Structure formats: structure tokens, C-alpha cells
Amino acid sequence: MADELVHYAVQRGIATITLDSPHNRNALSAQLRRELRDHLTAAIADDAVRVVVLAHTGTVFCAGMDLKEAGGASTEQQGVNEFPAILEQLWTSPKPVVAKLAGPARAGGVGMVAACDIAVASETATFAFSEVRIGVVPAVISVTVLPRLLPRAAHELFLTGETFDAERAVRIGLINASVPADGLDAEVDRYTKMLALGAPNALAATKEMLREPRTGDMEQDFTDMLELSAKHFAGEEGQEGIAAFVQKRKPSWVPQDN
Numbered sequence: 001m002a003d004e005l006v007h008y009a010v011q012r013g014i015a016t017i018t019l020d021s022p023h024n025r026n027a028l029s030a031q032l033r034r035e036l037r038d039h040l041t042a043a044i045a046d047d048a049v050r051v052v053v054l055a056h057t058g059t060v061f062c063a064g065m066d067l068k069e070a071g072g073a074s075t076e077q078q079g080v081n082e083f084p085a086i087l088e089q090l091w092t093s094p095k096p097v098v099a100k101l102a103g104p105a106r107a108g109g110v111g112m113v114a115a116c117d118i119a120v121a122s123e124t125a126t127f128a129f130s131e132v133r134i135g136v137v138p139a140v141i142s143v144t145v146l147p148r149l150l151p152r153a154a155h156e157l158f159l160t161g162e163t164f165d166a167e168r169a170v171r172i173g174l175i176n177a178s179v180p181a182d183g184l185d186a187e188v189d190r191y192t193k194m195l196a197l198g199a200p201n202a203l204a205a206t207k208e209m210l211r212e213p214r215t216g217d218m219e220q221d222f223t224d225m226l227e228l229s230a231k232h233f234a235g236e237e238g239q240e241g242i243a244a245f246v247q248k249r250k251p252s253w254v255p256q257d258n
């Protein structure tokens with residue numbers, strides 16, 4: 001059996017999914033995509049998992065689609081058709097997903113970063129939508145990237161394929177924070193601890209709310225949101241959270257050591 005290219009570990013409610021194919025810079029080969037999908041499915045289904053961290057070994061987070069496998073194959077054969085399922089899992093996961101980048105991301109790799117809720121990178125990480133430079137199009141990833149980027153930035157970065165640094169990635173809203181390499185673990189821990197303070201159903205509903213476009217009819221939007229709000233105030237979590245606040249204690253979903 002081939003060695004695993006993606007590892008999965010759950011500790012104290014945090015599922016860490018680690019891309020481990022450094023020889024090809026964690027490129028999205030068929031095997032890596034299959035394993036990544038399976039681990040995301042497991043994390044999403046496991047009630048004990050509160051937050052997912054997408055991490056990597058080696059110097060590069062992800063170099064995008066595997067170009068050696070893809071070379072000369074049709075879209076169908078190379079499995080690009082399967083990649084949207086991974087982006088969708090990241091985007092719609094009811095648990096918050098944090099991307100942890102100690103190094104660069106390219107093309108499809110940046111699409112995954114954009115699909116995560118939070119992204120933290122070492123300040124030496126770089127990014128590029130390099131697709132046009134190899135004659136392909138950032139089409140699939142545009143679904144997760146465009147809602148994160150201003151149209152100006154998207155036009156410039158998609159069309160030039162230029163490499164940009166972590167500071168610029170923060171400025172344009174592609175990632176949340178860029179930190180010195182030796183501070184990466186601590187910054188990701190800080191985010192996962194904050195995310196574990198949120199109630200699981202409330203987080204899932206908030207993610208869904210952030211994804212759903214409003215109708216554009218303000219009255220209708222307020223009616224819909226009032227309904228959502230009322231449901232959560234009256235729900236088990238809402239009642240527990242409010243009681244915990246009044247009684248000056250931690251709500252039941254907060255880990256004891258948080």
C-alpha cells in the first residue's frame with residue numbers, strides 16, 4: 001500500500017489534517033485529494049471535533065493541482081472535477097477550518113486557503129494565482145477566492161499571476177494574519193482556542209449565514225434573520241449560554257482547560 005500523503009489526528013477537540021507530500025510540494029495528486037476528502041469527511045462527522053486545522057509538512061503548503069499527473073490528461077481524467085468537492089467541504093464545514101501555512105501556496109492551494117474560515121501564515125509565505133502562466137484558468141478556485149477578494153485585486157492577481165507576500169495577502173483579506181515563523185503555532189492555537197469558545201450549532205449557523213447571499217430586499221432579510229436569531233435564543237445552546245453568562249460560569253461546550 002502506498003504511504004499516506006495526508007495525516008489525521010484529533011486532540012482536545014481539534015482535528016489536524018496534515019498534507020505530507022513534500023517531494024512534490026504537497027501538489028494535489030489523485031491520492032492526496034482522495035485522502036484529504038476522506039479526512040475532511042471524518043472531521044465533519046465527528047461530534048468530538050470542534051475546529052479543523054489544515055496544516056502541512058515541508059516547505060510548501062500546497063503547489064496546486066499535480067502538474068505531473070495532470071500533464072496531457074483531460075479535466076475528467078486528471079480529477080479536477082473532484083477538487084470542487086474538497087473546496088466545498090472546507091467552505092461548508094459546520095466546524096470552523098483554520099489554514100496554517102508555514103510556506104507558499106499556489107493556484108489550487110490558494111483556493112483551499114480562501115475556502116477556510118481563518119488563514120494564518122508565516123510572514124515568509126508567498127501566494128500566486130499562477131494558472132495563466134501555465135496556460136490554464138483559476139476557474140474552480142474562483143468560487144472560493146472571489147468572495148474574499150476585491151474585484152480590483154482579483155483582476156490584477158488572476159491576470160498577472162504575480163507572486164505576492166503574506167503582508168499583502170493580509171491587506172487584501174485573503175488571509176487573517178502573518179506572523180514570524182516561530183510564532184505560527186501560538187497564533188493558530190490562539191485562534192483555535194477562541195473558536196472553541198463558540199457554541200457548535202451557533203458556529204455552524206453563523207457560517208451558513210455568512211455564505212448565504214441576502215435577498216437584497218431589506219425587509220425580507222430582516223424577517224429571515226430575526227427568525228434565525230429567535231431560533232437560537234430559544235434553542236438549547238442559547239439558553240445554556242445565557243444562563244452561563246448570568247451565573248458567571250463557562251457554558252457547557254467550552255473545554256475545561258480553555
Ligand SMILES: CC(C)(COP(=O)([O-])OP(=O)([O-])OC[C@H]1O[C@@H](n2cnc3c(N)ncnc32)[C@H](O)[C@@H]1OP(=O)([O-])[O-])[C@@H](O)C(=O)NCCC(=O)NCCSC(=O)C[C@@](C)(O)CC(=O)[O-]
Pocket residue numbers: 023024025027028059060062063064065066067068069083104106107108109111130131134136137138139140141142
Ligand atoms: C510551489 C513552488 C513555488 C515551490 O518552489 P520550490 O520549493 O523551489 O520547489 P521546486 O519548484 O524546485 O519543486 C520541487 C519539486 O516539486 C515538484 N512540484 C512543484 N509543484 C508541483 C506541482 N504543482 N505538481 C507536481 N509537482 C510539483 C517539482 O516538479 C519538483 O520536482 P522534481 O523536479 O524535484 O522532481 C513551485 O514548485 C511552483 O511554482 N510550483 C508550480 C505551481 C503551479 O504552477 N501550480 C499550478 C497548479 S494548476 C491548478 O492548481 C489549477 C486550478 C485547480 O487552480 C484550476 C481551477 O481553479 O480551475
